[in-house]
Amino acid sequence: MIVAIDGPSGTGKSSTSKAVAAQLGLSYLDTGAQYRAITWWMLSNGVDVADQEAIAAAADKPSIVSGTDPRQPAISADGLDASGPIRTQEVTAAVSAVSAVPEVRARITELQRMIAAEAGGGIVVEGRDIGTTVLPGADLKVFLTASPEARAARRSGELKTTAGRPVTDLAATQQALTARDKADSSRKTSPLKKADDAVEVDTTELTLEQVIECVVTLVEKAA
């Protein structure tokens, strides 16, 4: 059972994917964390993230290792735990540019397909291009959406809990999210896009529990 969950940020993708995987005993892969980890490695190793050629030349260098336990999704770059650093503003601001480079996408896509192929009992893979490009033969494809206001409110709630400080500027959060979605949706290689055969779930008016229940039902139907 391969489940692809795509959509822009702030739609509850990660929380939903982890919970669905844990509830159904499936593995879990956060592909955004992989793009964030390679971005963090580049920033930490002096790669100019404004220079596409430099990014392309470095794409194969770091080893990126993802854990697939939904209760403890680990991520490392060259053996260093990246789970904290990949959530910083610096990485968030640079990740769309790094992930738009075709060499980076080819490298990470290959890794994702390998992980999915090795997940014996099935896997939930979340990202932007899983249903369209990485795993077009997935047994179930879900595309999560939500209004820009709801997404910004959720994201600023998350920032508050992860960084331990209040994020009062909702407008700035919404602007940053919109800019990242625009970059992700308009890039040439493998943009953020709903697959034709994906089930779209608008989460604006739903609680996280309702979204989880909805996706679990869809997986059970697809099994």
Ligand code: C5P
């Ligand atoms: O999901 P998350 O917000 O952590 O993703 C971070 C970034 O990684 C996205 O904004 C996008 O640029 C990139 N990404 C991607 N393809 C994926 C998953 C994430 O390009 N499948």
